[in-house]
Amino acid sequence: MVEQRNLDRVREYLGRHGQKLAVPSVLLLFVVYMGISSPVFLQGSNLINIASTISPITIVAMGMALLLISGNFDLSVGGVGALGVVAGSLIINHAGTFVGILALLFMGVLCGTINGFIVTIVGVNSLVATLGTGYIWSGLAYVLAGSSPVTLSTNDLPNAITYAPGGIQVSVLISLAVIAIAFWYSRTIAGHSLYAVGANREAARLAGVPVTLVSFVPFILTGLFAAIASIVTIAFIGGGVPETGTDWPLQAIAAAVVGGISITGGEGSIFAAVVGMALIGVVQNGLVLLGINSNLQTVVLGIVIILAVAADVRFRRRFSDAALRRVRETRPTEVVETRGQPGRITHAGDADAAVPATEKTAEHARDCN
Amino acid sequence: MSDDRTACSPANSAPLLSLVDVTKVYPPQFYALREVNLTLRSGEIVTLLGANGAGKSTLAKILTGAETLTSGTLRWDGRDLKVASPAAAKRIGIGIVFQELNLLPNLTAAENLVLGNSQGGVLRAFSAAAAERVYERYSALVPDPPKPQVLLRSLGVGERQKVAIIRALAQRPRLLILDEGTSSWNLTERQQFQEVLKRLAHQGYLAILYITHFIDDAINVGDRVVVLRDGTKVYESQTDARISHIEIIRAISGELSSTQPTRSTLREHKPHARQSRSMPILTVEDLATGSVGPLRFTVSAGECVGFYGYPGCGATEALEAIAGLITHRGVVRWNNIRLKRNATHRLRHGVILCSGDRPRQVISSWPLYLNVGLPRLFKRSMFLPVPTREFVRTADAVVKKFGVKGGIWTRLGALSGGNQQKVIVGSALELGRPLLILGDDLTRGIDAVARLEIHRIMKMTLGEDVAVIVWSTDPSEIRELCSRVYIFAQGCIVSELVGEGITTDRLEYLARTRVGHSAAA
Secondary structure (H helix, E strand, O other): OHHHHHHHHHHHHHHHHHHHOHHHHHHHHHHHHHHHHOOOOOOHHHHHHHHHHOHHHHHHHHHHHHHHHOOOOOOOHHHHHHHHHHHHHHHHHHHOHHHHHHHHHHHHHHHHHHHHHHHHHHOOOHHHHHHHHHHHHHHHHHHHHOOOOEEOOOOHHHHHHHOOHHHOOHHHHHHHHHHHHHHHHHHEHHHHHHHHHHHOHHHHHHOOOOHHHHHHHHHHHHHHHHHHHHHHHHHHHOEEOOOOOOOHHHHHHHHHHHHOOOOOOOOOOHHHHHHHHHHHHHHHHHHHHOOOOHHHHHHHHHHHHHHHHHHHHHHHHHHHHHHHHHHHHHHHHHHHHHHHOOOOOOOOOOOOOOOOHHHHHHHHHHHHO | OHHHHHHHOHHHOOEEEEEEEEEEEEOOOEEEEEEEEEEEEOOOEEEEEOOOOOOHHHHHHHHOOOOOOOEEEEEEOOEEEOOOOHHHHHHHOEEEEOOOOOOOOOOEHHHHHHHOOOOOOOOOOOOHHHHHHHHHHHHOOOOOOOOOOOEHHHOOHHHHHHHHHHHHHHOOOOEEEEEOOOOOOOHHHHHHHHHHHHHHHHOOOOEEEEEOOOHHHHHHHOOEEEEEEOOEEEEEEEOOOOOOHHHHHHHHHOOOOOOOOOOOOOEEOOOOOOOOOOOEEEEEEEEEOOOOOOEEEEEEOOOEEEEEOOOOOOHHHHHHHHOOOOOOEEEEEEOOEEOOOOHHHHHHOOEEEEEOOHHHHOOOOOEHHHHHHHHHHHHOOOOOEOOHHHHHHHHHHHHHHHOOOOOOOOEHHHOOHHHHHHHHHHHHHOOOOOEEEEEEOOOOOOOHHHHHHHHHHHHHHOOOOEEEEEEEOOHHHHHHHOOEEEEEEOOEEEEEEEHHHOOHHHHHHHHOOOHHHHHHO
């Protein structure tokens, strides 16, 4: 009996969370396969190397994930990155590293605020608005840079970012910090209302959620995170080129979507975006280790993205069907109760919370019969 | 007015359109119209009244070819008539303004006129200037018409109705059908337009079928009043001095037992005139939105007040304004606090709107407990963690107290409508005290058992610091729940009924009264 109950619990857990397991499973499969075929892959230094390589995109993806959950996009992160690396390098050269970093963070918040204003207050569709602002930022980057890349005159920033206390580079620590911030934010009331706004804006409004404010904040965070990513990038390449960031927006969206964040908003999690990012990083690294032609790597990456999302969709459908079937099975209970004793109301709520209510109702039905 | 009628004497002219035993049956066995006989003459305005579902719109649709009749005949100008399609109706000279306006939102007002009216064939070159000329000519007939160049989607319902009427008139019809065509206009505009209609009709060329909810309008504009009930013609009378409001209202509602509301039982709405035993907990002063108000009224603690009126009467807007969901002028005082104009602030003080429009109110992909938590979210600072445990506890309480059939982890969309509604009301009632519940057609589309249950819950929680306002279009729900009713029509409170004075026919009667009627009384 107890075993049956435990089995029920496992089944219920899978029913509720199983749909989230598709992409982590794909990631796990890939890691196992790589671990077997390449001895270098699972070494700590290689894993940290992967984390460091993907750190700028990971940072950008965190902001993008929050935005996607609220039902918006930001295509201007690439522009912020381009302007960030060029303007940032110039300011660092003229006014020093510390001032440069502060100016960059300020610029990120400013760009995000402009996006947020155009989308949530003026009311322009976020895809269009950020497409436009993205062109402006990257255009400004080209104007500032002239025809040549900007090179850093001091090595303070590259040294700081690539410094590795205990073998873990500062760039990785920064991306972990950003992940932590995004995760914390997603768990606050403000973050939770992002889901509400993304899933049903009108319901959120009726429930007193300040919809404009709630959808504004992720734009600021995304701008700020894009600026942080550009700081890391400056350190990586020792300066700034205006071509930086052209693939940031789509890579960040890909990571979020691969992880299971709904492109229409209201679903997904920060954890999912991290998993999606890890999958992309691992695949890229793995293909290099396997010695696959670098042009072909992009093709394979595209295929992996589609496979991961397809697996996710199939999983979801399966589990939601299963959930629906269980609900249908409990329906007859209602009829029996209302017909038999119209005055009496039975309810499933007094069940212990850990036991799924649907199952409980089914038990109740058995008792009645 | 009577001179006008004797002068043109439409009764003597030959019928333009006759309906003989017209019957419409929707499968399997629903009689939308049952052997209706009706004659329309050129130069005459016939007004058609009836409750929702009485067959008014079906009749209009048959005449314009949108529906086919099951049996019976139509005679047009003395010849048998088969209206095969809306285009055919247009060709023979039947123009209509439908209740659900069929205009194209992405075109200008003038373009709508031409494209709905492409008599020259689809290939004829389109000229914006020509369209605007036609539009200008016919817009003179309508009070305060929208500009020809304005995009239709930027117009409100009332202005769209004007465009639809201009379009119908521009077809130079011989029979014009207005199916609630002016329902969103203000009184002055309606009266002006009714005078225009009378002038047009009494010149002798045009016949008009005017479908409305408002008895006053019907008597004012019509030469004859016809009432449909359950598809049958139950009343027909010339609009002379002997015509009786009460007979008409009885014909519409079908209640023979009803008595005429007298001055003593019918209280005219006088704001602040009422001496209430308890102090008001809610005071609304000069509340006004675009189409509603100004409204002044009070609600006492422990009271359940009803708003009664037809869709579009302004009650929904009033409720949304009190909840702070739409911008408004005026002052709302609740529990001695002057409320700020923002929904989050008002919710924190316990003012919550519960809508019967469930897709609008719930997140159906979320589990029950998160939906219960939704209105509780912004009771705290937004950067605190989500109080999941509190949500679970509250959801448990809601499920237990209100007998929701479903567990707290169940996806809300998997619950039946009645149970979803219980969750909506339940989570509002668990918000804390003081509490003002604004019910916007709360029991729309749910079965009788669930409905009674929700009524029971709401009555149970009425107490010292709880007040409820419900809008409903159903008199029985108002009688069941409310001790006092404000009756809405055309964005204003037209009267107030108390206690035993709340009866179905009084509600029906007063909701159909025009604003001017009671203001003049």
